[in-house]
Amino acid sequence: MSTPDHTNSRSDPRWVRITLVTAALGVVGVLIVIPLVDVFVEAFGRGFGAYWRTLTADEDTLAAIRLTMTVAPIAVVTNLIFGIAAAWAISRFRFPGRTLLTALIDLPFSVSPVVAGLIFVLIFGLQGYLGPWLRAHDWRIIFATPGLVLATTFVTFPFVARELIPVMEAIGADEEIAAVSLGASGWQLFRRVTLPNIKWGLVYGLILCNARAMGEFGAVYVVSGHITGRTDTMPLRVEKLFQEYNTPGAFAVASLLASLALVTLAVKTALEWKTRRDLAEAARLRSEGEEP
Numbered sequence: 001m002s003t004p005d006h007t008n009s010r011s012d013p014r015w016v017r018i019t020l021v022t023a024a025l026g027v028v029g030v031l032i033v034i035p036l037v038d039v040f041v042e043a044f045g046r047g048f049g050a051y052w053r054t055l056t057a058d059e060d061t062l063a064a065i066r067l068t069m070t071v072a073p074i075a076v077v078t079n080l081i082f083g084i085a086a087a088w089a090i091s092r093f094r095f096p097g098r099t100l101l102t103a104l105i106d107l108p109f110s111v112s113p114v115v116a117g118l119i120f121v122l123i124f125g126l127q128g129y130l131g132p133w134l135r136a137h138d139w140r141i142i143f144a145t146p147g148l149v150l151a152t153t154f155v156t157f158p159f160v161a162r163e164l165i166p167v168m169e170a171i172g173a174d175e176e177i178a179a180v181s182l183g184a185s186g187w188q189l190f191r192r193v194t195l196p197n198i199k200w201g202l203v204y205g206l207i208l209c210n211a212r213a214m215g216e217f218g219a220v221y222v223v224s225g226h227i228t229g230r231t232d233t234m235p236l237r238v239e240k241l242f243q244e245y246n247t248p249g250a251f252a253v254a255s256l257l258a259s260l261a262l263v264t265l266a267v268k269t270a271l272e273w274k275t276r277r278d279l280a281e282a283a284r285l286r287s288e289g290e291e292p
Helices: 006-010 014-043 048-056 059-092 098-105 113-124 131-136 145-155 158-171 174-181 186-215 218-224 234-243 247-290
Strands: none
Touching: 014 247, 048 059, 048 247, 059 098, 059 145, 059 158, 059 186, 059 234, 059 247, 098 158, 113 145, 113 218, 145 186, 145 218, 158 186, 174 186, 186 247, 218 234, 234 247
């Protein structure tokens, strides 16, 4: 007697699968692929030489690129330190306010970046709470690089911590407890036990954090003051060039940001593939170890 094919009985009809796949590819093509291709077509429409001159001949554009490459790494490193500390505290300890801390980490996801920028203006601006004191000590936060760093750090706040918390909770603290019982110091514990276990989640969080930091517009727009050549980051420079009807320049800078996004996507995909391969290898070794 032949047994029924449960796989086929549970599968959707062929026309349903084709429709869903076609709809998904259509949405991705219209919303992502076509606009992305158009950015590069417009940027390189006059040739690579004209594209390169557009990026390098404008000193204000170069200043925006340098500023982005300054603000983003500072924000990423800040969130790296905080993310590891917050993930360790939340995953390894139970304390009053733990749920509140977890909720506060997610706050930038629910607050508009424009509102976040306005908050920093109300605190550090000339008419803000700390404005008179900062002015008396000749410290500039708003309309300067520190304000851009604060705004960028705020909007990228959750990425590293949110990637590490589930990883550390899944791993558990058994290996760390064993290391402490053997006399490992705090730094040895982190470097030799914790870091190897969380390295892929940490790198994944850093990639997402860096991608958001380089592309942030709303919060940075509010605190920057739009000072050309001084507080314009790459996204702000794209908007300003477009408003000035400098279409080649706007698309050239936009293509550079899109290239960074594609590099980020490639690294992210490679990490996901490496993680799946490591998990499959670990599962294979476990199954072989269980054999008699």
